[in-house]
Amino acid sequence: MSSRRIFLHQASLSALAMTIPSLPNFAEAMSSRNDQEGVLRVAIMGLGSYGTRVAQAMESSKRAKVVGVISGTPSKVENWKKKYGIPDKNCYNYENFDAIKDNPDIDAVYVITPNALHKEQSIRVAKAGKHVICEKPMAINAAEAKEMVTACEEAGVKLLIGYRLHFEANTLKVVNMRKAGDFGDIKFFQGLSGFMIGDPTQWRLDPALSGGGAMMDIGIYSINGARYMVGEEPIWVTAQEVKTDPVKFKEGIDETITFQLGFPSGVVASCLSTYSQNNLDKFFLNGTKGFAEMQPSTGYGPIKGRTHQGALDEPHIMHQTVQMDQMAGIILDGAEPPIPVDGREGLKDMVIIDAIFEAVKTGGKVAISV
């Protein structure tokens, strides 16, 4: 009964309770090929700073465990082997990881590599018959994202995108208030996403690896946030780019873009994506009956803010811990997340990013259908 106890523990997050469907029966849960009673056995691909953060968060996860690594850096692999007790047979590099197909002790691979590598790597994982968890942005454009969705569907594996905030309690409180009509008719969303990026030699500033600048990395939070906060899909995009440092932010790397999303009901979202400002990470949702303000709205620490009803004070749990617990439920139990985190969800953000870049180029309004 351990998996049921674990599940109930998670369900005690009040904000999630109403959105998590009933547990599949015990026999079903046990019928998975997983031999650790409802624990998702994950290999991390890419042992950089975010991969390290995810692994640390998984130490507190009741349902997901780091059991393998894929890395091009042997010294990192050695460290991870020691830290997480990973056996040699679960360690791969970027040349040989297709062999994971023959490893019955790994259920899923979490792809946490530079954006431009996600597509090829995710498709190789899918073809190896393993579930794919891919960090956002899932790819560098919508065409790549579609290929990934198709490949995973054809391989019969799940494709989940690392949208940790889709499980975050204060975020879900606001989303549930919106669904309950507490804000009245939604009218406006504002997302300000950005930070002053440091080291100019990092891969995020190399267009061949990142596929874009601030928009891919941090602007996507305002795009994705606009969608789950408003609860509609945008039908048009306008965007304006400003570049003040063309040396650091070379061709193909956006520094600052303001963009607007129009929704069918007439809601408009006004957003900022930037690599040259701190003091941001703000969401504001406004309706005819009330509002929500969140700051920080997407950072790794506690999400804070208030609505017209009072403070957003759901307890903080490390986002990636909750995410991995919940993703285990999605993969192993067929659970439905409170807000979608699958490949088709990620594809929508990529369609919008494509449209934003097009709007910057054309200077006009770009119609979209996601």
Place this chain on the structure above:
Amino acid sequence: MSSRRIFLHQASLSALAMTIPSLPNFAEAMSSRNDQEGVLRVAIMGLGSYGTRVAQAMESSKRAKVVGVISGTPSKVENWKKKYGIPDKNCYNYENFDAIKDNPDIDAVYVITPNALHKEQSIRVAKAGKHVICEKPMAINAAEAKEMVTACEEAGVKLLIGYRLHFEANTLKVVNMRKAGDFGDIKFFQGLSGFMIGDPTQWRLDPALSGGGAMMDIGIYSINGARYMVGEEPIWVTAQEVKTDPVKFKEGIDETITFQLGFPSGVVASCLSTYSQNNLDKFFLNGTKGFAEMQPSTGYGPIKGRTHQGALDEPHIMHQTVQMDQMAGIILDGAEPPIPVDGREGLKDMVIIDAIFEAVKTGGKVAISV
């Protein structure tokens, strides 16, 4: 020496102290045709709610006094006569107010009528040889505003626009911090201006009287605020309009417009103007070294907020009281305001409003030079 004492009293507002030039000598101050020792004698044109508010604020003014009225409603004139002890000879209507030319007891007329009337009325006041204080928006487009500026210059009278926030202590604290470099390089301004407008029969929703909807009335605060907060003049505008209630907001009355202003240094301003949302009135200025958040940022009550250095806690004085005290100094003493409030300042906002409306129509970026 009373005018000097009064001036020193005003100068004790610390935020203003550094920007107010030295007092012209006493003889100069006394050489004005004003016989009440440095008190500006004002006739209010338009006795509606804002005119009433201005008159009430002037009860606390040390340097400006309501001495006359211009109104089309005799019952209102009767009430004002009683309340402010206004003699019959200082009461005019819209037909006969040109005769104010021959009234030595009135120095200036404060035009507080529907927007579309400002131009003709202000020019008539100027031709009558009286100083003009005109409520914002100063006109319904830049061409009208230019006519007003020219007419007042030709008549040798001052033209001042009712930019009360240009004298507001917390606003000036932020502006002075920006001038001192406390925010580092300015990168971003956000202005959210709007409210849910009520009575659909009011003149503000009649394009013939208002010349526009939310933009003219409330969006102008974000335009003007962007300029004084950033400290530059915009060089391009983009804008997007959304209308959810075409019955209430008929042709020529904008309901909701998001707009962006680009500045020479690369600063971008992202703003909202709306007649269908409350919970707004927010300014946010972001720089490389710090930020300012103001909410409310433009309302009649206390302006509140914080910067990276702490709370904005300058004491609240009724804005219109400070404005009229300061405008008396500008008109009678030739004082320079901390932020311009003259007709050319108002004209800049009108050029930007014209460009916003053009950008809405064309869907593209509109270059401007103000």
